[in-house]
Amino acid sequence: MDFIDQIRTLASTVNSRSKVLNEEATKTSMVLPLIKRLGYDIFDPLEVTPEFVSDVGTKKGEKVDYAILSNGKPIILFECKKASTELNADHVNQLFRYFHATEARFGILTNGLIYKFFTDLEDKNKMDEKPFFEFNILDFKDSDVMELKKFTKTAFNRDALFTRAMDLKLARAIKDRLTNWITDPPDGFVKLLSADLAPKYRPAVKKQFADITKQVFKQLIDELVNERLKETTPILKNATTASPFEKLTAEGQNLTTENELMGLNIVQGILRGAVDSNRLSLRNYKTCPTIVLDSNSQKPICRLSLNSKQSYMIFFDENKKEVRKDIKSINDINSYARQLTLTVTSYLA
Structure with a gap:
């Protein structure tokens, strides 16, 4: 079974388990199955270590929920919360402390449904405040699975992943900026668009071009969505057998709108x-x-x-x-x- 099919199968079962009430049940029925599908032996404590000791400063006995080991050293940390938990800054800070105290370059914060991937892009050995990648087991694209696959045992490459993390971080920042520009185009961007069309950039011209820019962005997005719909919608064919729910129209079947x-x-x-x-x-x-x-x-x-x-x-x-x-x-x-x-x-x- 391909990796993407394994993840789809897992997603179909995880949804029914998402009502589990405590953290242990979340780890056992939701997180460990994903780690297993990443190719790690969850029954080998030398590869997947539960309650990995991560002493922080004067605090002794601090433990992260799971550590993935390679050659006896941690490469990925998992900090888990129960499925109903909304992951927040306090949980990130907890993973931050564990990250700082180990050799692992990647930390994952999860509630069994959302997986947030962190590393140290900004300061070495200091985990970033924001994740470079998020994976939702109940709402993902094929491209998300391709990113997740890079963390499988057979594909894991620390340096390549670190480079990819930087690319994803920059792509996310650019996407956020473009999203803001669509709803509220900045003056510099509007001025650039109007440079050849309206050399005299007066207040009236500024407002006119700002309004038109927003309209054009919306129109462009609508056109792209419609084109995408035409490409992805399957061709409708008449069924040949009746259904217990209802029968197809024998003549003049309605057109799809x-x-x-x-x-x-x-x-x-x-x-x-x-x-x-x-x-x-x-x-x-x-x-x-x-x-x-x-x-x-x-x-x-x-x-x-x-x-x-x-x-x-x-x-x-x-x-x-x-x-x-x-x-x-x-x-x-x-x-x-x-x-x-x-x-x-x-x-x-």
Whole structure:
């Protein structure tokens, strides 16, 4: 099984375990399985050491939850919190102390769902305050898995990882800056854009170009999203067999609308961590367009009605009973991520 498939399988099981109440259960059922999939022997204390002693200053007996060892020396530290914990600065400071007291160059703070990767890019042997990479086991892209794979036992290379960490840090900073520019373009950027078009950069020109720049950014993003939707949305085909839920329209099957395609894209994004997006497709049934798994009408994920005055979606409980929820906008689909994830994981079990 490929590494990405291993992570997808883990994601489908982790979601059902995320309600565990304590830290030990989180470590045993959520963190250790990931470490195992990274290729480390969790039953070999010389490779994966639990409660690794990391004495800090005058404090003796300080222990980090797990240390990955290579040739007897720590290379990665894991500090774990229970699944319901919102990781914060206090938890980062705790890992910071352990990091400073060991030879490890990489520290990971996790609650079993979110994994935050730290190193010492700014000051040697002093862990940075911000992670250079974050991995969400329930919401990841293929590119995230490729970054995670660099931490597997067979691929681990400290120097190469350190260089990659710097690249990721810079990429994140540039992305944040561009995001800010989209919503509030700085004067210097607007002035640069207007240099050839309006040589006299007066206050009125400044305001005009700032407003136009924001509009153009929004238009450009919308165009890119629409192009992406056209590329990734699977071609719809009529099913050949009837479903116990409902039958396909025999004649004049409804055309798929742009809203429905956007709805499909949102659901694919929500479930990306649990199932390959290509396994989800849209089927036009008599009563309501339905997103199904593996083109199987007996595996409905949800129904979407987005073209009437009152938009709504229907998801399914554990008995496949329909539950309807009215929605005000297509983005409200995100509010039902938990129900959608539970449905798709029930088919994968």
